Amino acid sequence: MDQAKVLKYLISIEKLAEEILNDKHEIMLLDKRRNQNREALRDISKACQTKCWVTVGSVLIKHKLSDTKTLLEADQKQLNIDINKLRSNLKVKVNDLRDLEMQPPIPGSMLVPLSDKETAGLSRNGLFSS
Template sequence: MDDQEKVFKYLVSVEKLAEEILADRHEIIILDKRRNQNREALRELTKPLSNKCWLTVGPILIKHDKEVAKKLLEDDQKQLNIDINKLRSDLKVKVNNLRDLEMQPTVPGMMLVPMSQKETLAMSNSGLI
């Protein structure tokens, strides 16, 4: 394999990974906007206007009970949080892989995770915190 092919494969791999990172960031932004819209809708459901509300399911409007609508929005909110957190954790790995390809050091503190409740309890019992 000559040098031009190696350089070309290297550039293709870097660009492909960079495109994946940008696509994931865009997806996080879209999901976050949807999560904010859900939060606004949940807030509106707390106002005591009536027992029924209108929901949009794709292009269809459906009149539903407030409690059922609230449950649907809360379930959607939980799923959105899971999806956003998964994308963010995958994004950290992809950014580190890109930095490895570019022969740059990893970003310090990027892969930090919070201590679990069990670890915090052990630290406090030992007098460290």
């Protein structure tokens, strides 16, 4: 193996490792935001007022409570989608990195739960009890 191939190999490993670390950091930030939204939704459900103050960037806006709740719930759904997408891509990237490092994939890392349809089919045939 010549130096150019070794350098290219090391660069590809470092680049993929950097992507993995960035994805993990992004998941942490999104999860922190999701927790803040959850706290806000809980506070809104306890509120007795009809309006509340909402920060949009660096601006404070007085907004109807019901509209704010709808916005937060929509944001929660989008955050869940983004986090799940990052997590599933992270599994693939980790296995790709392990392939580059000539290590076997992490056992069980690509497992996915049975869908409701699959569980129902197994239950009908007596192969699964819930």
